[in-house]
Amino acid sequence: MIRKTLGNSGISVAPLALGGNVFGWTIDEKNSFQVLDAFVDAGFNLIDTANMYSAWVPGNQGGESETIIGRWLQSTGKRKQVVLATKVGLPMGDGSRGLKKEYIFRAVEESLTRLQTDVIDLYQSHKDDPDVPQEETLSAYDTLIRQGKVRAIGASNFSPERLTEALQISAKNQLPAYCTLQPEYNLYDRKDFEENLEPVCHQYGLGAIGYYSLARGFLSGKYRSQADLTKSPRGTSIGEHYLNERGDRILAALDEIAAAHGARPATVALAWLIQQRSVAAPIVSATSVEQLSEITSAATLQLTGDDFQKLNQASAYVSK
Numbered sequence: 177m178i179r180k181t182l183g184n185s186g187i188s189v190a191p192l193a194l195g196g197n198v199f200g201w202t203i204d205e206k207n208s209f210q211v212l213d214a215f216v217d218a219g220f221n222l223i224d225t226a227n228m229y230s231a232w233v234p235g236n237q238g239g240e241s242e243t244i245i246g247r248w249l250q251s252t253g254k255r256k257q258v259v260l261a262t263k264v265g266l267p268m269g270d271g272s273r274g275l276k277k278e279y280i281f282r283a284v285e286e287s288l289t290r291l292q293t294d295v296i297d298l299y300q301s302h303k304d305d306p307d308v309p310q311e312e313t314l315s316a317y318d319t320l321i322r323q324g325k326v327r328a329i330g331a332s333n334f335s336p337e338r339l340t341e342a343l344q345i346s347a348k349n350q351l352p353a354y355c356t357l358q359p360e361y362n363l364y365d366r367k368d369f370e371e372n373l374e375p376v377c378h379q380y381g382l383g384a385i386g387y388y389s390l391a392r393g394f395l396s397g398k399y400r401s402q403a404d405l406t407k408s409p410r411g412t413s414i415g416e417h418y419l420n421e422r423g424d425r426i427l428a429a430l431d432e433i434a435a436a437h438g439a440r441p442a443t444v445a446l447a448w449l450i451q452q453r454s455v456a457a458p459i460v461s462a463t464s465v466e467q468l469s470e471i472t473s474a475a476t477l478q479l480t481g482d483d484f485q486k487l488n489q490a491s492a493y494v495s496k
Contacts, residue, residue: 183355183383185328189222195461196225200240226263237269246292265302275305277316300330314351330356361386383456394418395445429490446474
């Protein structure tokens with residue numbers, strides 16, 4: 177299996193990240209442990225979560241995902257096999273949020289406690305905070321890295337302008353620089369990343385660990401008609417965004433290539449992402465070991481030049 181580095185961090189990862197947003201939400205602790213075990217036992221190591229997962233669930237306060245991962249790490253002793261990534265910035269159940277230095281210092285201690293570890297490998301700004309000077313946020317990360325509590329930092333949901341500004345501030349002030357970016361990126365949602373954010377990643381050497389890698393499940397082939405939208409609470413948004421002529425073309429290309437390789441459409445869609453130059457590790461979630469197997473096989477599926485041509489043509493978008 178190929179390995180990639182997280183930007184300029186020197187941290188090596190297998191080419192898929194396991195998304196922890198489902199832990200404590202759509203799967204319980206027991207099933208979460210099974211998925212985590214299967215992921216690591218298959219040779220993968222990057223686990224991505226956030227302090228606020230899953231504060232949106234009634235009765236939750238945030239921290240549920242980190243707590244489950246921490247209990248799994250403690251019970252299995254697999255911490256050295258894992259690259260642990262979490263985030264700070266989006267609202268917790270008590271309303272705490274943002275990227276002020278004081279809050280980051282408090283939030284990191286809470287995350288370390290929940291994760292039952294003494295260091296976070298990749299600590300990420302979950303969303304740009306325009307109310308806080310970027311120097312303040314980066315200075316907080318500098319302190320945490322010097323203290324040995326964080327190894328590297330990443331950004332998520334930043335505009336190209338703000339990301340560039342942060343990277344320039346880091347260089348000018350000798351502060352830690354973001355080494356990764358979490359954008360929305362998949363075979364359907366290509367335009368914003370490829371036209372606006374990818375050039376910044378190339379210029380500064382950032383690795384992308386994109387989310388919604390399967391376009392909220394659309395690229396699995398699960399949703400092909402209006403009747404299919406009742407299969408998930410996400411159905412309404414999927415129908416509005418993906419059920420159109422371009423979406424149909426993409427699914428047809430995925431079906432054709434999947435059949436040729438004896439694979440599933442989701443596997444092909446993820447293999448396309450893995451083999452993109454700027455991508456370090458797409459983030460994918462799984463609610464069962466069976467589903468995980470379909471996902472992880474993407475790391476060893478080698479698409480041909482013809483496959484890429486078909487997928488790129490089917491998913492072509494109108495450039496700016």
